[in-house]
Amino acid sequence: MKIVHLIAPALLALALWQAAVVVLDMPSFILPAPAAVAARLWLSRALIAEHAWVTLVEVLAGLALGAGLGWVSAVALAFSAGARRLVQPLLVFSQAVPVFALAPILTLWFGYGLLSKIAMALLIIYFPVTSAFLDALLRTPPDWLAQARVMGATRWRLMWRVRIPAALPGFLTGLKLAVVYAPIGAVIGEWVGASRGLGYLMLLANGRARIDLMFAALLTLAVMTMLLHALANLAIARILARREA
Amino acid sequence: MKIVHLIAPALLALALWQAAVVVLDMPSFILPAPAAVAARLWLSRALIAEHAWVTLVEVLAGLALGAGLGWVSAVALAFSAGARRLVQPLLVFSQAVPVFALAPILTLWFGYGLLSKIAMALLIIYFPVTSAFLDALLRTPPDWLAQARVMGATRWRLMWRVRIPAALPGFLTGLKLAVVYAPIGAVIGEWVGASRGLGYLMLLANGRARIDLMFAALLTLAVMTMLLHALANLAIARILARREA
Amino acid sequence: QDRMTVILDWFVNPDHGPIIVAQELGYFDEAGLEVEVIAPADPADPPKMAAAGRADLAISYQPQLHLQVAEGLPLKAVGTLVATPLNCLLVEADGPIKSLADLKGGKIGFSIAGVEEALLTAMLQQGDVALDDVELVNVNWSLSPSLMSGQVDAVIGAFRNFELNQMEIEGVAGKCFYPEEHGVPSYDELIYVANPETMDADKIDRFLTATARGVQYIVNHPQESWELFAGTSAELKDELNAKAWEDTLPRFALRPAAIDTARYEAFEAFLLEAGLIETARPVSDLIAGIEAGTSDAADAGQ
Amino acid sequence: MSAPALRFSGALRVAGRVLFDRIELTAPAGHWTCLLGPSGIGKSTVLHGFAGLAETDGAAMAADGHPLPGRVALMAQSDMLLPWLSIGANVTLGDRLRGTRTDADRAAQVLRDVGLADLAQRKPRALSGGQRQRAALARVLYEDRPVVLLDEPFSALDVATRTAMQALAARELAGRTVLHVTHDPAEAARLGQQILIMTRAGITPAPPAAAPIPRAPIPRAPDAADTLTVTGALTRALLETVP
Amino acid sequence: MSAPALRFSGALRVAGRVLFDRIELTAPAGHWTCLLGPSGIGKSTVLHGFAGLAETDGAAMAADGHPLPGRVALMAQSDMLLPWLSIGANVTLGDRLRGTRTDADRAAQVLRDVGLADLAQRKPRALSGGQRQRAALARVLYEDRPVVLLDEPFSALDVATRTAMQALAARELAGRTVLHVTHDPAEAARLGQQILIMTRAGITPAPPAAAPIPRAPIPRAPDAADTLTVTGALTRALLETVP
Numbered sequence A, B: 001m002k003i004v005h006l007i008a009p010a011l012l013a014l015a016l017w018q019a020a021v022v023v024l025d026m027p028s029f030i031l032p033a034p035a036a037v038a039a040r041l042w043l044s045r046a047l048i049a050e051h052a053w054v055t056l057v058e059v060l061a062g063l064a065l066g067a068g069l070g071w072v073s074a075v076a077l078a079f080s081a082g083a084r085r086l087v088q089p090l091l092v093f094s095q096a097v098p099v100f101a102l103a104p105i106l107t108l109w110f111g112y113g114l115l116s117k118i119a120m121a122l123l124i125i126y127f128p129v130t131s132a133f134l135d136a137l138l139r140t141p142p143d144w145l146a147q148a149r150v151m152g153a154t155r156w157r158l159m160w161r162v163r164i165p166a167a168l169p170g171f172l173t174g175l176k177l178a179v180v181y182a183p184i185g186a187v188i189g190e191w192v193g194a195s196r197g198l199g200y201l202m203l204l205a206n207g208r209a210r211i212d213l214m215f216a217a218l219l220t221l222a223v224m225t226m227l228l229h230a231l232a233n234l235a236i237a238r239i240l241a242r243r244e245a
Numbered sequence C: 001q002d003r004m005t006v007i008l009d010w011f012v013n014p015d016h017g018p019i020i021v022a023q024e025l026g027y028f029d030e031a032g033l034e035v036e037v038i039a040p041a042d043p044a045d046p047p048k049m050a051a052a053g054r055a056d057l058a059i060s061y062q063p064q065l066h067l068q069v070a071e072g073l074p075l076k077a078v079g080t081l082v083a084t085p086l087n088c089l090l091v092e093a094d095g096p097i098k099s100l101a102d103l104k105g106g107k108i109g110f111s112i113a114g115v116e117e118a119l120l121t122a123m124l125q126q127g128d129v130a131l132d133d134v135e136l137v138n139v140n141w142s143l144s145p146s147l148m149s150g151q152v153d154a155v156i157g158a159f160r161n162f163e164l165n166q167m168e169i170e171g172v173a174g175k176c177f178y179p180e181e182h183g184v185p186s187y188d189e190l191i192y193v194a195n196p197e198t199m200d201a202d203k204i205d206r207f208l209t210a211t212a213r214g215v216q217y218i219v220n221h222p223q224e225s226w227e228l229f230a231g232t233s234a235e236l237k238d239e240l241n242a243k244a245w246e247d248t249l250p251r252f253a254l255r256p257a258a259i260d261t262a263r264y265e266a267f268e269a270f271l272l273e274a275g276l277i278e279t280a281r282p283v284s285d286l287i288a289g290i291e292a293g294t295s296d297a298a299d300a301g302q
Numbered sequence D, E: 001m002s003a004p005a006l007r008f009s010g011a012l013r014v015a016g017r018v019l020f021d022r023i024e025l026t027a028p029a030g031h032w033t034c035l036l037g038p039s040g041i042g043k044s045t046v047l048h049g050f051a052g053l054a055e056t057d058g059a060a061m062a063a064d065g066h067p068l069p070g071r072v073a074l075m076a077q078s079d080m081l082l083p084w085l086s087i088g089a090n091v092t093l094g095d096r097l098r099g100t101r102t103d104a105d106r107a108a109q110v111l112r113d114v115g116l117a118d119l120a121q122r123k124p125r126a127l128s129g130g131q132r133q134r135a136a137l138a139r140v141l142y143e144d145r146p147v148v149l150l151d152e153p154f155s156a157l158d159v160a161t162r163t164a165m166q167a168l169a170a171r172e173l174a175g176r177t178v179l180h181v182t183h184d185p186a187e188a189a190r191l192g193q194q195i196l197i198m199t200r201a202g203i204t205p206a207p208p209a210a211a212p213i214p215r216a217p218i219p220r221a222p223d224a225a226d227t228l229t230v231t232g233a234l235t236r237a238l239l240e241t242v243p
């Protein structure tokens, strides 16, 4: 990955943004110009860095937990069609519940600390990983399954040695989605009740119409997301390239 | 799909819900008991149906547009590594933008009508479809590509006849995710500015402290999501079963 | 030291001045309280948390309390934080809306709180406009932007101590139509609520007394108190909060423990007439420490 | 663990289609049986029946009455190597699927036997077609089962390698019940202790009495006179089967 | 569209590894060349070179100087059928990848020729190994190119079918430049107008002068005396190549 691959899209984004502001005559209280946001970013760098750090911790925790739990659930569900029929609708259900209905329940259980935020982030990250991985686990080429059956594979070893490795690309597809959703998941988690983090800062800035600050925080979040995604992409490409060669 | 496959998870969900209420001693203003919500659902059936209809239209429109656009984008991006490097970060960026930052921009462009809601739903649906499909498109077995090359395939026909069909399972994985995200996407779209729809109804009920109504609307949304998902799953299973047999 | 949890209505802002100042100046310590202040993102949550016993005290809005009690939440008012309405119907000062009558056929944005239809019906009546004559749009997160960008003609739910200043900072002059001047009975915007069954009246008492000292300090030392407040957190120190501080200062309840029962009675009647509640409850159901049938008590919190 | 005879007796079906209403086959215990026949007649399906992969309704069984699963090794018509495992790991896959101990020495030995010792670390994609087939052969030898089903195991090998691999298989699988599908009459003449031809009419022993299967132990010399005679007789018999 | 001679001259590489520093091969225009050699020596890699699939740095070319792409049909060692297309659709895939008109009659004809007329609607998964190989053969015949590369095209077929398919291929590909990799000496003796053996030492013509390639047009009778002589000579030569 060359540095130009990072800079070119950034320039494109800036150009689009500036064009939106100029051509569409966006009022600054709706979409401030890049320069204004950059200035705010610089002026409030200490503030933003402090909150970004909090969010980053939540993101990484949510990602580790969400991907881990997603992995485990997908494998567990792949074992049993019965469990799948019973549990999958509930997973789907969980994705249909809006934050504001969930927030009071989560805080009642987990309080206002880090836990309820991570729970929220997890709920968002968990689903795409489980869903994409499970999909792939259920698509193991039947010939391999047959060969393994003849060899007397136990259910668990068949899963571990054949179905999981065969489904690796599917898991990685889910993981890539999760990496993208993790930061917004953490931010939404912060709406559950927080006094720190980029989500808090954005909501505060928005509520108090400090749009430049909000966009500065948003930009930080977006850059965090893109870096995470670029990193994950790179790592995943390496893994897949080495896999069959 | 037998009817028991619909009823069993519903019963499980009800049991979990009732257990949460009873065992955890959930106050009814945070999580009302199933019976209370069912009663409200029945009493307010006309109201809820009216708003559900609005949301359903948004969901289907968002789904059609999101899946369609996702399909087109993934194919376009699969053609060119350059475009991918340039555009993919922007797509990732788009997923990092929270609603409240986007809401004023969307409504400024699209007004308070159906359009801004569909735009929001689309933004949410679009990404998993594009991402999962693109992933699969970039994983066409190299042997098939080689064979097609020898046959003198044009780039576009290679895409259409080989890469797209080979990536079909990946597209369907994305589509399944999209189906789950579509209803919440529409609901979030309604928060951007609306006077109708389940999202609006939920906000209103929440504002008026009518928690039973909020959960009745939420239940309607969840059932809508689960039915969509079950339908999509069934259709997708049919497609895949017929594909190679 | 008794531990105590207080949930604000939203993130910390100048509306919470007395609590923050009391905390900073150690008034809570002196009252034998160790107060944990929690700032939620959604104003609908705090009353639920208080009702559920997750918090000793929550800050809410008087209109909400009426609705919540009507829906059976175990909540009562125990004190007052801001003793006037803050809500207002906001229009552009230089815009076409000069009087409420001009709103006929216009668009009004709102951010759902539950009572805006009632407020609007009463206010529009004064301009001889029916609710059906205007189009209501829930603009949720973009009250003032939707107004400033001309997408709506007015917004209800704007706070006079914030949105007005905010528009000024953006260079657009705003104008408020005050509900209490246009047919809506006056009410207390921010109040303290607690679960009457589980609350510890003594702790609450000490808490309110300490915040009363906070208000006192603010009124006596507006500048120092602002600096004290702004010094608690980097994100609070800005022009808007400074202006809002000034505008909020005269609106703090000087006697937080005092509750004007007449206001509750009148507002309950107002909501009943608007059809938002089905029966009018006695104030003893709304305010703690009032015996049933003694609706003429003036101060409940002594 | 003595090798049982195999018996197929009943309908032959694949994916819901009936190939034969009734078919009979016996592979004597501890002997090498070759099965030849036109393309698409159902040879692989018979093997799959014994491997437990086809819906046989009990038509395929071991003559000793004990269940077959666990006693069978199958080398399928396509190599079935897992692309993410090295050749070495593919060879010992069975042990790791069952949770039994892998025997690294034996694995190295069979890989040496099939001539892939240097390629043990490679992934299947980096092998030639014949190398992949030998890897699959190494795996089935490593499996060390009393019943061995081979589906055209040497079809992608050159003459020299094929001859060597036939000898290797005959040596390694001696005393086991082997059912070996092949299209090569010379191979059948060299390895078969029983040779069967499958046609639309069913499964019949071959070659005819005029060219009986030699008594010589397997692997027989490819250029021995009786091997060549049997090859010729088989070829003639096969040319008569209208595909 | 006359068939060009093929010439390979240079290094033979695969996936970055050098198999031969320099290798030379000529396949005369309009003739059938058979290439034999031990497993893993690089035969498929040579074919891939002519098909434009290997990094050959221009080592593989047409003798007439025109570029090869567009004039070549390849039947790879594995069938390369697309599993979601019916056999019929797989046969005409080339046309649909190029956007040229498909010729339904010709497709039906080649499918009839390879004996799969009844299976045109089936998907590849529902075929036997030999049926899939014939479908791939049908496809390469349908492609109708002046240069045809065949990588063990008949290896999964029984004797009768194989003989028929060899005859079919010889008839259909007459006048084209064919490079045919095979492990079957009899097949080479029957079809080869030039026969080459690839060993570690390079590519050399075979068989030796003692058993020259018969003059008879291809396909030659499999049991003709000179065919059998060449088969024997080739077999001996191949047995001498240490794999």
Ligand SMILES: Nc1ncnc2c1ncn2[C@@H]1O[C@H](COP(=O)(O)OP(=O)(O)OP(=O)(O)O)[C@@H](O)[C@H]1O
Pocket (backbone or CB within 6 Å): D125, D126, D127, D128, D129, D130, D131, D156, D157, D158, E014, E015, E017, E019, E038, E039, E040, E041, E042, E043, E044, E045, E046, E077
């Ligand atoms: N992708 C790869 N990476 C590394 N080595 C490879 C790769 N593909 C093939 N090889 C090696 O290149 C050599 C030649 O392979 P090739 O497929 O051309 O052999 P072949 O002569 O066709 O053999 P066979 O008769 O077994 O098909 C083999 O030794 C093989 O191991």
Ligand SMILES: Nc1ncnc2c1ncn2[C@@H]1O[C@H](COP(=O)(O)OP(=O)(O)OP(=O)(O)O)[C@@H](O)[C@H]1O
Pocket (backbone or CB within 6 Å): D014, D015, D017, D019, D038, D039, D040, D041, D042, D043, D044, D045, D046, D077, E125, E126, E127, E128, E129, E130, E131, E156, E158
């Ligand atoms: N999945 C399937 N669905 C339908 N028919 C099938 C399926 N698999 C195989 N068949 C058919 O069953 C018949 C027997 O197949 P089988 O693979 O057993 O043949 P075979 O004798 O091994 O042939 P070959 O020598 O070509 O490998 C063939 O005609 C084939 O078309």
Ligand SMILES: [Mg+2]
Pocket (backbone or CB within 6 Å): D043, D044, D045, D077, D151, E128, E129, E130
């Ligand atoms: Mg077969």
Ligand SMILES: [Mg+2]
Pocket (backbone or CB within 6 Å): D128, D129, D130, E043, E044, E045, E077, E151
């Ligand atoms: Mg090869």
